[in-house]
Amino acid sequence: MxxxxxxxxxxxxxxxxxxxxxxxxxxxxxxxxxxxxxxxxxxxxxxxxxxxxxxxxxxxxxxxxxxxxxxxTALSMAEVEDTIELLVGLEGLAAEPACARISEQDLAAIDELHQRMGAAYRAEQLMEYFELNQAIHQHIVDAAGNRVLSRVYAAECARIRRYRYAGNRRHERWDRALAEHQQILGALKARNGSLLRELLCAHHHNGWQISRALVEREFAADATVAS
Amino acid sequence: MxxxxxxxxxxxxxxxxxxxxxxxxxxxxxxxxxxxxxxxxxxxxxxxxxxxxxxxxxxxxxxxxxxxxxxxTALSMAEVEDTIELLVGLEGLAAEPACARISEQDLAAIDELHQRMGAAYRAEQLMEYFELNQAIHQHIVDAAGNRVLSRVYAAECARIRRYRYAGNRRHERWDRALAEHQQILGALKARNGSLLRELLCAHHHNGWQISRALVEREFAADATVAS
DNA sequence: TGCCGGCAGATTGCATGCAATCTTTGCCCA
DNA sequence: TGGGCAAAGATTGCATGCAATCTGCCGGCA
Incomplete structure (x- = not known):
């Protein structure tokens, strides 16, 4: 072979x-x-x-x-936070053009991802849920039609993926995140760019508030191992 | 040695x-x-x-x-435009935090760059002018205090540097660009983030309108060579 | 004349050898 | 017993050799 x-x-x-x-x-x-x-x-x-x-x-x-x-590479907490801030900013930049340009086909594709994420949520499959979540955000950014933006977004996501995943271990927030995604999808379908931007920003803000503590604990664990 | x-x-x-x-x-x-x-x-x-x-x-x-x-790597016109759009967006993201966080020292440093750029303008030194121009924008982004943002901005600038330089060969717009930079500096000193963002956006929009034709001519020349 | 197959030269992809540097171990001495 | 130093082993940095692939050319054939 x-x-x-x-x-x-x-x-x-x-x-x-x-x-x-x-x-x-x-x-x-x-x-x-x-x-x-x-x-x-x-x-x-x-x-x-x-x-x-x-x-x-x-x-x-x-x-x-x-x-x-x-x-x-071992990132510092500050670097992870800076990266997340950038990612939120990039999604914000993508929001308006994504609403303006997204095709019905891509809308349907995101919708399907959203459905599958709901299924993963009900099955409590962490990894599946996490990856579908990431995929949805990437698709929204891609919908803006700026290749360079998409590439940078994907690269920075990969860089901190491990840390964000650690911050998603608990699924306390999953139901709320699902509801937020529903709203986000709604704004996208309604092609309301400014609303989409605000929803995305709030979504990440809420998510990070919860994840942060877990990520910090992860950092503490890593530090222990490294010493 | x-x-x-x-x-x-x-x-x-x-x-x-x-x-x-x-x-x-x-x-x-x-x-x-x-x-x-x-x-x-x-x-x-x-x-x-x-x-x-x-x-x-x-x-x-x-x-x-x-x-x-x-x-x-030979970029397409679309890729250059996408990159510039991203760079403008990144500067926009940097504007508010830069105004909030910039130190008097960094303000003075940018001021000095601005003075030197004026001198390069009067001496009609294209390369010097261009590099100082870039340096000023990088400093503003750096002032936001987000390392990741600074890194991405610098990397994307480098990627399209050659094309932008080609678009600056004519100095028809230099005096206007200088005046705009003056305003930008003013907004920064006044720590008016939203104004700074708008000025930066307009600055690039104006600049690109002029550069675009020259860059396109450069593309045509490259295509000729490549064929 | 125009096209196709194949051979020769050139170029890249990878493995390996050698030198420089780092790390660890163990010895000596206080 | 503890600290410091030195030598051996391990690891990286780079050069080079060989095999696989590509490019270009040339002759044969329709």
Missing amino acids: SENMHGNRTQVVTTRLRQMIVAGDLAPGQRISEREIGEHLDGISRTPLREAFKILAAEGLVTISPNRGASV | SENMHGNRTQVVTTRLRQMIVAGDLAPGQRISEREIGEHLDGISRTPLREAFKILAAEGLVTISPNRGASV
Whole structure:
């Protein structure tokens, strides 16, 4: 099956490492030894691995220290908050054009995601719920039709994904978040840009208030491990 | 002086290549052969070069095609416009917090940049004027105190720097731009965030109207070369 | 003349070897 | 016993070699 493997080892390991970091399989701050991870990933050699590290470093997912190699980037609380503030701002920028430009087809697609998120909520499937939630927000941003905005939004989401996920472990807020999403969808369908912007902003504000404590606890745990 | 060169070749060539691309020494679309550029840059070997390419690709400055190597990313007009729209949006996001948080020291620093930009205008030094202009906008964004916002803004600026520069070749608008900057500085000093946001938005809108034709001509020229 | 197949040169993708640097261990001495 | 130093082992940084792929050219054929 995998006979012809010339030309995409770097690509493959970059994607796998990115997934592992974003999903939290590798803990923040954890050192990644070239040889060690290489043997763990199909016995890949060091060259494509090193290239993957450089890419992920440019994305902010790993940090490279000279002569000391790569480690999973450990963000500070301040950095996570700055990033979330930016993400909210970006969604705000997307709101008006998204309302103006979104197609019926994309509206239906988001609607379906919303339905599936509701199902995940009822089944109490955390991961599924979380990913659908993220997907909905990404789709709204995409609807604005600005490729660069979409790319930046996706990249910054990935960078802090692990931390936000930690902040969603408790589902106390899920029902309220669902209701807010319902409103958001309504504003989008009504093509009311300014309302959509306010709803999105409030949605994140509410969400972050709850998540924050959990994320802080996560930070404390990481600090313990790291010491 | 440069005896001990172990451990930063990748870093060095990445920086040099980035400068060359951003400044336009390498034309958009131009293929970059590993061996060729390696010999041109101190006879560096291919390994650090390839790592540099991966980094610059992640930044969007070069494009890597499988088995065909790296080339300077050639942006479409739409991509440049999307990026500028995003940059304006980001400045808009920065306006309020910048007004709220900027220190007298940073205000003075921006003021000095503004003075120097005026001097460059009178001396008709295009490059100097352009760079000071960019620096002022970056400082305003930085003043908002959101590191992530600053980083994203800087990265996207770099990506389209070459195109914007092309749009500034004519200095018909320089005097008006200077006057607008004066107003912008005033709003910042008065800590009037909403006014600052509007001024910034109008400033870019005006500027882009003028630049656009020149950038389009540049595109036409590039297309001719590329064909 | 125009098109297609295939061969040769060039180029990229990856593995590996060597040198420089870092880390750890263990010894010596106070 | 504790601190400091040195040497060995481990790890990264880079150069280079080889295999896979691409590009361009040339001859053959319709």
